[in-house]
Amino acid sequence: MTIEPDFLDELARFDAALNRESTALRQGDQRSPRIGEGLTFSDYRRYSPGDDTRLIDWKLFARTEEYFIKQYEAERSLTVHVLVDASASMDFGDGDAHKFEAAARLGLGVAYLTAEENNQFQFGTFRERADRLDAARSNRGELFALIDQLNELSPDGEADFERALADYAGRIGSRSLVVLLSDCLTDPEEIATGVAALARKDVDVLLVQVVAPDERDPPAVGDALFADPESEETRRSYFSGSLAERYRERLDAHVDTVSNRVTELGADHVVVDTGTEFFDAFASVWLQ
Missing domain, CATH: 3.40.50.410 (von Willebrand factor, type A domain)
Structure with a gap:
């Protein structure tokens, strides 16, 4: 195995890029849809401009041709x-x-x-x-x-x-x-x-x-x-x-x-x- 720790610095830049992208889309800190925003699915709601596009349920879009956002219980x-x-x-x-x-x-x-x-x-x-x-x-x-x-x-x-x-x-x-x-x-x-x-x-x-x-x-x-x-x-x-x-x-x-x-x-x-x-x-x- 030859894992070098340098890639952790690259990950820091990756995380920063996500934060910049999020700032352009909506207010607040960037979080993974899983880590930091909760894990328990709660409900769907229709997509509104400014919502995090990564929360769109694309499988549901394929069936309905409409954009819906997954909502999670806060945790x-x-x-x-x-x-x-x-x-x-x-x-x-x-x-x-x-x-x-x-x-x-x-x-x-x-x-x-x-x-x-x-x-x-x-x-x-x-x-x-x-x-x-x-x-x-x-x-x-x-x-x-x-x-x-x-x-x-x-x-x-x-x-x-x-x-x-x-x-x-x-x-x-x-x-x-x-x-x-x-x-x-x-x-x-x-x-x-x-x-x-x-x-x-x-x-x-x-x-x-x-x-x-x-x-x-x-x-x-x-x-x-x-x-x-x-x-x-x-x-x-x-x-x-x-x-x-x-x-x-x-x-x-x-x-x-x-x-x-x-x-x-x-x-x-x-x-x-x-x-x-x-x-x-x-x-x-x-x-x-």
Whole structure:
């Protein structure tokens, strides 16, 4: 792992840019629709000029062709829990597109801006269980310590969504947002069971599914040996154009199934291509 702390300074500029944009649109401090403005959906109201456009429900617009704003119950004090999948399948991708590194950077970014919003964060990884890494300080020094820990961590083993998330749910004792970052390469029903354990009246869940470019479009051509990094099972196949197309269709279907199952539970789901420029990827998570 080669996470450099410099990107935290870039995040500060990112946050400042959001504040400038907000000032141009409306009075008051900029807040993420989730962090700082409450997590519990209350009602809809029609969009009025000057409203924060990021609060528009675009899915509702697609159905009605009218602009509606999501309203949330006011809640200024919350804890944001960041959990990064550290299983072996996350040890994939080159450079900045490495899945675990990309997920860790996104999670650190969420933690950083959470602290900037004067909220508390907790940061951990999960495999068969969830392990908390932070020391409950929720400040910049804490983030530097987390970067050091993450740089020393090597993804391995298997992720057990059901066990790890059910166990973690028992540790949450206050109003919270849980941000899960994973490649979700397991049975969607197991993911849904884990998310269901977390999701309750006072807990919101955002599942960030990371996909590496070489995962979407494997560079293999012809006779190739594929290996499962978690089970170490291998399979030889002739990776032709038609097989590659079927592979992409199955991957897309898996992503859709994961999305459908967790959104049915009231959670949110966003897919991040790890080959995307970091701040574009981060914006898709922070503004979700």
